[in-house]
Amino acid sequence: MLIALSNTPRDYAWGSPTLIADLEGRRPTGAPEAEVWFGDHPGSPAAVHDGTGRTLDRWLPAVAEAQGVPAKLPYLLKLLAAGAPLSIQVHPSKQQAVEGFAREEAAGVPRDAGDRNYKDDNHKPEVIVALSETFTALAGLRDIAATRELFDALGDAPAVAAVRDHLSAADAAEALRGAIGWLLGAAQPAEIEQIVDAAASASSDRFSAELALTRSLHRAYPADPGIVVALLMNLVELGRGEAIFVPAGVLHAYVAGLGVEIMAASDNVLRGGLTPKHIDVDELLGLVDFRPAEPPFLRATATGEGAEVFAPGIADFALGHLAAGEPARLDLDGVSIVLGVAGEATVTGASGARIALAPGQAAVVTPDESPLTTDGGGEVFVAMPGA
Incomplete structure (x- = not known):
């Protein structure tokens, strides 16, 4: 199956009023538009345009058994538009998240409390690829x-x-x-x-x-x-098309620009400044990797036939990239989400199902549609489980 997805931008204060609207070729609303989520995360699940009115978190379990795939995505794909700096932050490792979540659950800290550190028991490594000509981080x-x-x-x-x-x-x-x-x-x-x-x-x-x-x-x-x-x-x-990978423990903040971001499906963020929100200094100091290091650039690996993959070597996700200009082919592993970012790309699955994606438009792809091909008329990114 190859089915269109959509979602509405989230209006966080740091969002840009123009970057996402310009990408999609529409008039800005005047409000900040920070992120558009393409995934099944309960915080903002994408709508599935199959005529049932379901969101992706309800659609996936209905097809999981027939497809032999998990009923929940291990990743979340986003468009991110920073018009103002995001908070400095760090994410826990999987073990730290499990322990921290259990500790706060046992203490009875409400999950929506402003001073809650761990909203779930998952880690949140992430990759961002610049879509604007420059992206500052x-x-x-x-x-x-x-x-x-x-x-x-x-x-x-x-x-x-x-x-x-x-x-x-x-x-x-x-x-x-x-x-x-x-x-x-x-x-x-x-x-x-x-x-x-x-x-x-x-x-x-x-x-x-x-x-x-x-x-x-x-x-x-x-x-x-x-x-x-x-x-x-x-x-x-970052220049357009360049990426960084932020694993657990790495202090970071996105400052300005438009990017496509993929991360493990988690809400776990501990902040370290540039925010009016709660900062748990002791917990933060226990998570940060304080060893100096070069910026964590991530290079894409060519996979043949016009495709490349940003693969940080984790099970949660990899991010495929198919450039405009020539037909391209990408093998999939698991339920994937394809997102148009430039031009108009016609995306075709193994069954012959196809969909045209303009910038900002997305679709969910089931594993039986692998390999996925594009006609070269536009540029797309493909979120999928990692190795």
Whole structure:
């Protein structure tokens, strides 16, 4: 089966009023449009256009037995449009999620409570591929020597010196843990302002982009400690078609741009700044991998006949990509979702079933339709279970 899906944009405050509308070729509504979810997640399941009025979370169990597939998707596919920076955040590992969820369930913390950390017992690794010409993100913690150089450029204000003291620890991971723990848990608003003011007036050829981001973050989140946490992180500028993979423990934030995102089906997010929402500092510090690392770029692997796959090597998901310009073929493994992002692509399954997808339009594909082919008239991404 090859059946159209649809959903409505979610109006989170950080969403862009234009990026998704421009992709779909329609007039903006004037409201922020942050994400469109294509999946069976109960938070916003996609509508299945088979005439029954069902959403995907109800449609899948009805076909699972006949197709011999799971009744629930292990992934969630999204269009994500950041008009303002998202919160700095980290996701737990599977074991951490199981333990944290059980702990909060046993304590009787309501699942919709503002201070609840674990909404489910799953991990949430994710991949985002840029659809806009540039997509700005923060991902992982920068090399400690470079970060010390950045803070040396901020002058000698007492709060700046306090961060430098933490960063001087011999072990890089402990240095970064100490700095972030102090910024989120002990620093006073006046101290955060002092550091932000120092960054706003500093100059550095090497870190000019980081300092400019500090100023824009301060306009969006005045005196938020996450502004200074961002100075410890890798600033990443993706070009269209480039991707990063964010596994458990990696501190990250999406700053600006349009992308297609795939993740494990989970709501588990622990925040570390750039947000008015609850921050559990101790729990966050227990999850973050504080080891400095290069930005976590993910390269696609060609699979033949015009197709490539962004495969981070996990069971939850992989993301296929079929470019416009020539016919392409992709083998599927499990229930998949195909999403048009440019041009108009005619997608055909093994049975001969076909559907035309304009940008922003999607369809669910059952495994018996493998291989999936496109006519080259448009560009599509295909969400599917991983290896």
